[in-house]
Amino acid sequence: xxxxxSTSTKSKSTIxxxxxxxxxxxxxxxxxxxxxxxxxxxxxxxxxxxYKLMVLTRTFDTKAISLQRTGKLGTYAxxxxxxxxxxxxxxxxxxxxxxxxxxxEYGVQLQRGVKMQDILAFWGGDERGSDFANxxxxxxxxxxxxxYLHAAGAAKAMxxxxxxxxxxxxxxxxxxxxxDFYEAVNVSGAWNLPIVFVVCNNQWAxxxxxxxxxxxxxxxQKAIAGGIPGEQxxxxxxxxxxxxxxxxxxxxxxxxGPSLIEAITYRLHDHTTADDAGRYRDESxxxxxxxxxxxxxxxxxxxxxxxxxxxxxxELLTTSKQQVDAAVADYLQAKPQPTTxxxxxxxxxxxxxxxxxxxxxxxxxxxx
Amino acid sequence: MAxxxxxxxxxxxxAYEMSQDKDVVVLGEDIGVNGxxxxxxxxxxxxxGPERVIDTPLAESMIAGLTVGMAAQGLKPVAEFQFMGFIxxxxxxxxxxxxxxxxxxRGRLSCPAVFRAPYGGGIHAPEHHSESxxxxxxxxxxxxxxxxxxxxxxxxxxxxxxxxxxxxIFLEPKRIYRFVKQHVPDNGxxxxxxxxxxxxxxxxxxxxxxxAMIKETLAAAKQLQAQGVSxxxxxxxxxxxxxIETILASVEKTxxxxxxxxxxxxxxxxxxxxxxxxxxGLMDLHAPVQRVTGFDAVMPYFKLEKQYxxxxxxxxxxxxxxxxx
Numbered sequence: 001x002x003x004x005x006s007t008s009t010k011s012k013s014t015i016x017x018x019x020x021x022x023x024x025x026x027x028x029x030x031x032x033x034x035x036x037x038x039x040x041x042x043x044x045x046x047x048x049x050x051y052k053l054m055v056l057t058r059t060f061d062t063k064a065i066s067l068q069r070t071g072k073l074g075t076y077a078x079x080x081x082x083x084x085x086x087x088x089x090x091x092x093x094x095x096x097x098x099x100x101x102x103x104x105e106y107g108v109q110l111q112r113g114v115k116m117q118d119i120l121a122f123w124g125g126d127e128r129g130s131d132f133a134n135x136x137x138x139x140x141x142x143x144x145x146x147x148y149l150h151a152a153g154a155a156k157a158m159x160x161x162x163x164x165x166x167x168x169x170x171x172x173x174x175x176x177x178x179x180d181f182y183e184a185v186n187v188s189g190a191w192n193l194p195i196v197f198v199v200c201n202n203q204w205a206x207x208x209x210x211x212x213x214x215x216x217x218x219x220x221q222k223a224i225a226g227g228i229p230g231e232q233x234x235x236x237x238x239x240x241x242x243x244x245x246x247x248x249x250x251x252x253x254x255x256x257g258p259s260l261i262e263a264i265t266y267r268l269h270d271h272t273t274a275d276d277a278g279r280y281r282d283e284s285x286x287x288x289x290x291x292x293x294x295x296x297x298x299x300x301x302x303x304x305x306x307x308x309x310x311x312x313x314x315e316l317l318t319t320s321k322q323q324v325d326a327a328v329a330d331y332l333q334a335k336p337q338p339t340t341x342x343x344x345x346x347x348x349x350x351x352x353x354x355x356x357x358x359x360x361x362x363x364x365x366x367x368x
Numbered sequence: 369m370a371x372x373x374x375x376x377x378x379x380x381x382x383a384y385e386m387s388q389d390k391d392v393v394v395l396g397e398d399i400g401v402n403g404x405x406x407x408x409x410x411x412x413x414x415x416x417g418p419e420r421v422i423d424t425p426l427a428e429s430m431i432a433g434l435t436v437g438m439a440a441q442g443l444k445p446v447a448e449f450q451f452m453g454f455i456x457x458x459x460x461x462x463x464x465x466x467x468x469x470x471x472x473x474r475g476r477l478s479c480p481a482v483f484r485a486p487y488g489g490g491i492h493a494p495e496h497h498s499e500s501x502x503x504x505x506x507x508x509x510x511x512x513x514x515x516x517x518x519x520x521x522x523x524x525x526x527x528x529x530x531x532x533x534x535x536x537i538f539l540e541p542k543r544i545y546r547f548v549k550q551h552v553p554d555n556g557x558x559x560x561x562x563x564x565x566x567x568x569x570x571x572x573x574x575x576x577x578x579x580a581m582i583k584e585t586l587a588a589a590k591q592l593q594a595q596g597v598s599x600x601x602x603x604x605x606x607x608x609x610x611x612i613e614t615i616l617a618s619v620e621k622t623x624x625x626x627x628x629x630x631x632x633x634x635x636x637x638x639x640x641x642x643x644x645x646x647x648x649g650l651m652d653l654h655a656p657v658q659r660v661t662g663f664d665a666v667m668p669y670f671k672l673e674k675q676y677x678x679x680x681x682x683x684x685x686x687x688x689x690x691x692x693x
Contacts, residue, residue: 098441131474136441139473143464149430150465153437153445160393160419160443179457183430190425345471346510348478348533351562353609 019224021217024244025234029292031300038243044307050091050238051298051308052316054083057107058295059320060116061269063328064123068273072332076123079104081236081268084294085170085200087111088241088263092249093168096136098158100151100169103140105200108170112137116327117334124331127345145171145178148197152184155193155258166194166252168245174205176219185226185260194252196245197223197260200235202267207280223260235263236294266292339364371549377519378408378484378540381526382446384556386416389444392530395422396431396448396484405450406486406545432458432483436465439481444530452487452539453496459504466535467510479535482526487515488580488630489677490543492670499667500579500631505537506608506640512536512561513608517582519550521605524559531558541580562606564614570600573687574618576641577628578604581678585628588683597687607637612644616652619645623654624690630677633661655693658686 026041028034040046061080067073079086086107093099099108106119113134122129122140130139138154141147151169158165175181176199188195199219203210216222223230233240241263248259266289270277277286302308340361343350350358372380386392394409400423403410413421424431428449435447449455455462462483470478489498505513514529514536516522522540529536567582568589577585582603589599600618604610619625625645627638642657660678668676 100437127472128474130472131476135476138440138477143460146433146461146465149433149461150437150440152430153434153439154441155437156422156434157438157441157443179427180429180433180461183425183427184433186427187425187430187434341474345473345475346468348470351609353562353612 019221021220021230021232023232023234024240025237026239026243027237027297027301029236029297031297031304033301037239040242040246041239044302044305047239047298047302048307050087050242051295051302052320053087053090053107053111054238054295054298055316056320056323057083057087057110059317060106060119060324060327063324064120065269065273067120067328068123073120074123074125075272075274077104077272078269079106081289081293082200082202082265083107084238084298085198085235085241085263085265088238089168089170089198089245091242092245094165094249094253096165097249098151098154098165098167099137100147100154100167101138101140102144102147102171102175103142105170109137116324117331120328120331121334126334126337127341128337145175145180147171148175148184149180151195152188152193155188155195156191158194159191164253166196166249168196168198168249170198170200172205173199173201173203173210173219174208174213175199176222177213182222182225185223185228185258188258189227192255192257194255195258196248196252197258198245199260199262201262201264204267204271204277204281206271206275209281218262220260220262228258228260230260230262232262232264235265236292236297238294238298265294336366339366372519372552373546373549374516374519374522374540375406375408375545377522377552378526379410379412380552380554381523381530382409382412383415384554385527385530386412386420388556391442392444392446393420393422393438394446394448395424395434397424397426397450399423399448404448406542408484408540409448428454428457429461432461432466435481435483436461436469436479439466439479439535440469440477444480446482446484446530449483449485451493451497451499452485452501453499455483455485458483462505462511462535462537463508467508470534471510478533480533482529482536482538484538484540486542486545487539488541488543489667489670489673490580492673495669498670498673500629500662502537502539502607503631503636506637510534511608512606513539514561514606515539515541515579516605517541517544517579517603518548519552521559521565521603523552524557525561525605527556528558528561532561536561539579543580544583547583562609562611564611565603565605566614566618567601567603568599570598570622572598572622573624573626573690574600574602574615574622575626575628575683575687576602576604576615578607579630581628581630584678584680585683588680588687591680591684592687597691599687604637610637610640610644612641612648615641616645616649619649620652623652624687625653626658626660626683626686626690628660628678628683630662632664633659634664636661655690658690660686
């Protein structure tokens with residue numbers, strides 16, 4: 001007995017694989033550079049352009065919440081606090097790449113032909129919200145993590161067609177618990193697909209905090225199991241997000257294969273307007289998270305550079321509000337779909353078997 | 369020209385369409401070098417290469433999800449699920465995405481894809497390999513569910529399914545994969561979807577069935593004919609959307625209808641057919657519609673599968689019941 005015991009405790013092993021996960025930040029929470037900035041970020045004009053997009057996203061978000069509160073919008077998922085992830089991803093993408101979102105990446109979509117009124121239509125109960133100007137991007141995807149597989153399929157299509165394009169898929173921290181996430185990461189590695197997974201880790205999957213979601217020290221390391229590189233970035237640092245995603249996209253577009261980027265951020269609002277985060281998280285945590293606000297951070301940096309003034313800020317808030325108000329007016333004035341729209345797009349043409357139901361719809365009066 | 373089996377007809381249709389349309393790709397587990405566990409994709413990899421005949425990792429949700437993504441971006445994927453009992457992990461992708469990509473984007477994106485799976489019992493397979501759950505898919509708006517019953521219909525319907533701009537669940541009755549051989553000219557001619565096929569005309573009773581149950585239904589009809597009963601036989605072929613008009617026209621003539629399927633009875637496609645006859649053809653009936661089906665039970669392990677699957681005697685008894693009602 002003694003012998004057996006000692007054999008098992010003293011058996012020799014060799015290390016067959018090791019991994020490390022890098023974390024990158026360029027601007028700290030108060031907007032001070034922590035290291036030399038990447039080239040794109042050395043041009044204040046470009047940073048100002050992206051700063052404006054973050055402010056627009058937040059202005060839109062604030063308005064959408066108030067529309068829901070006043071009965072003019074359905075349930076809405078806020079992107080408050082996550083603007084740097086979305087705007088950074090959107091800025092890193094090429095026009096001919098494909099985006100596969102979850103459902104709060106407005107800052108990406110607004111850079112890719114999706115209008116604010118489209119997003120409002122989606123949350124306002126109108127499918128036309130996903131009939132936006134971008135021809136290839138996937139619509140918002142509610143079943144968690146299922147979009148990763150669409151992204152992998154799209155990436156496979158690009159690969160088969162010999163195109164130099166990439167697909168970017170975004171999901172949340174909760175999505176990394178889903179099988180579809182692992183399956184997509186795995187097949188992307190196996191097939192060396194041109195895809196970038198961005199895990200927007202906002203710390204909360206509705207009421208479940210990250211520590212209950214996984215025992216992993218990082219979500220980025222989940223990429224390692226699929227044989228693809230994973231890294232972390234400060235998701236409230238627009239420069240870090242854009243830099244990492246742009247590098248991953250360039251690699252993917254040049255046959256370098258997939259990557260996963262975990263962007264660490266914080267969900268400052270409730271999960272959706274139907275949620276009350278006060279039931280499950282301390283206000284003190286939220287207050288503390290506001291210290292890392294991505295918009296404040298970049299504004300501080302631009303102000304330190306003397307590239308941004310209070311006057312410009314005021315003007316930006318005014319013009320952003322005007323833009324949002326115009327979109328809202330458009331959304332509120334949209335002509336309703338005919339009732340036949342229930343069947344019009346189900347199949348390319350209405351099958352004979354459902355013609356009687358189609359007729360029924362065409363004579364169905366709309367009620368409030 | 370050689371005669372071919374149903375599974376060979378599936379292969380012939382895939383090969384034909386891949387030769388005509390470079391956007392058609394096939395994907396699934398063991399479909400490449402191995403040619404599929406039933407050999408439905410045999411030799412395709414030699415003809416069209418591993419780029420278009422794609423052996424996937426072993427994950428069915430992934431197969432379904434990749435198919436949605438590929439189809440939305442210009443390809444026409446034909447995905448194979450090794451057995452219908454393994455399609456369920458892909459159900460979320462099929463129901464939540466394949467079936468509604470066109471609808472939710474108001475036609476901006478769509479899902480021109482085929483999801484193939486061998487289905488049904490009777491081949492002495494292990495647990496989970498003998499499912500007949502076509503009704504699960506027939507319930508889902510946005511899908512088509514197509515089931516061939518002969519080599520010729522497998523060829524023509526699969527061609528139609530691949531060319532269809534919307535997703536098709538194509539269920540292959542593996543019990544009759546190699547039951548009969550037919551001349552199936554490789555001429556690329558599709559058969560119509562959304563249409564029943566009247567296999568045999570008759571005046572006394574309408575037998576409605578699909579898939580492998582065609583075998584028992586034809587045998588039962590033969591015995592009934594010998595007894596002087598004139599039987600009309602309808603192969604539904606596309607169980608969704610349902611061509612109820614063809615069935616109603618037949619019932620108007622015969623006044624009697626027996627629906628035969630292998631799937632469990634409750635909420636199956638037979639229930640839908642019976643309900644629609646009740647709604648639209650009640651006054652034509654001389655007797656209540658009968659259903660000869662599998663039991664409302666888990667498909668048994670194979671030692672009892674013969675007792676589960678309807679046989680000729682049950683079909684004949686149901687017909688007799690309608691005649692004597």
